[in-house]
Amino acid sequence: MSADVMTRPRTRALPQGARRRRRRDPGRVLRLYVPLGLYLVFTLVPFYWMLVFALRPAGSTDPVPWPITFEHFETVWNDIGYAVFFKNSVIVGVWSLLVTTVIAVMGGYALSRYRFRGRSLFMVVLLCTQFIPGAMMLIPLFSIFKSLGLINSLASLIVADTVFNLPLSIILMSGFISAVPFTVEEAAMVDGCTRFRGFLAIVLPQLRPGLIAVGSFAFIHTWNNFLFALMFVSKQDSFTIPVGLSYTIGEYSADFGALAAGGVVAALPVVCVFAVVQRYLVHGISAGAVKG
């Protein structure tokens, strides 16, 4: 924090105002803009490099992709099958988002509004699940899905991803629900609303940031999950984007244009979602997870 409040009279010593005054300080350039600029280069050059490969013709070595070509996108979308992978990833991602969010609202509401026996045990179990390695669940989950006849079905991915998304989603959601004052809900119940109607009318509208944070979190995780899709799905028409991408890395390792175009297809949805919801996520974590 660079607010140097000594330079301001005590009454005006709001951190915001103090900070705003210091903008032209040369020390601030060194402390703030130089490291930020360096870090932005580290973050953005890899993305830019992918775009260069995806957009320039095969064989070109220009660091600027001009003239722009979409041939690599046609290759991955139609020939390699990213159209199918994309559709599968959207199905799994949206289903997991919906199921995770609904169950997380239920569980979060219970944690936030009720003091019941076993509540702290429930919390401990949720936290403990964070220590379970996905890679180490591959073998037993494969056996379970096999006996349920769900191997090669997208349902296996929806179930597995939802289970792994749930614990953190519930903890986040209970933080968001606790931020909605209970008194308003109580007033509605006094006025004759049932608890459920009161929840729908009072709490749910105020829960929008929480729903966005938890839903996008679930979607991004599911969209990115690789191991479950690799293990539970072996038919190409059930591949998701990460599995398709991993085969592109392996098989087409000479065709960097296709690899980069596939990467852009994989990145676009999650990076866009993330850019929009980033502030809700930060807010949600500070409201719930860190303070427990």
Added chain:
Amino acid sequence: MTTMRRKAVPYLLISPTVALIAAFLVYPIASVAYYSLQHRNLTRPWADGFAGLGNFRQMLFEDEVFWHSLGFTAKWVVAEIGLQLILGLALALIVNESFIGRGLARSLVFSPWAVSGVLTTGIWILLYTPSTGVLRFLGQPEAAVLGNPDTVFPAVVVTELWRGVPFFAILLLAGLQGIPGELYEAAAVDGAGRVRRFLHVTLPHLRDAIVLATLLRGVWEFNNVDLLYTLTGGGPAQVTTTLPLYVAQRAVDSKDFGYGSALTMAGFVILLFCSILYLRLSRFGGER
């Protein structure tokens, strides 16, 4: 009857979660314990049967990859967590300042968090490949960094930093936003400079957030398989094989469920032991 019904509400609300966790997390863990005592290989079903402690004996006394993977896992987790903590804290402090375009800057520097391990691999392969990568602009045209046992470790560490630092920064930024501004004012009135305000106000308030972030991230990096599986495949010559990656290879590639389960049990025990030790040593949530 009505009070009984009212008491049942929270249990009804958590019942789907409990059912899912029981069926797809608790039961699988129990079955791993069972499989670890069995010979079970999907590619050789005729050899299946009770193994007793055979899998564990093989793991502890005959399997060099297991022991090597333990060493690499420790090196990997410590390097990643140390560097991610330093860079993540610096990044969080920077984007906690107020400046024009802060929202955009946050979205940009945090964005690799949303990228999958496989995609990270795809991107960094483009950067690392000698003929086309960016290293040729730095004067290293023929260096195949991923194929060389001497350079592969820094290469994978930097790659994972690209994706991992944003998570730390997000968690620590959330912690920073919980520090009351008056504390800085009071410290400044008392004549504390920037460094002392950081050491005596920021760090103590962030302690729990730092402990939690390093623990969550440590577990996560321990368990992280996607990146190494696709970027190096654990190579060259298995020098970048972590224990979970070894488990995943046993499960996905050789379908050796019995031995893979024994390795999984070893992973559980190590992870549990290290986590408890870490929480004890850091006195998480204790008196400041």
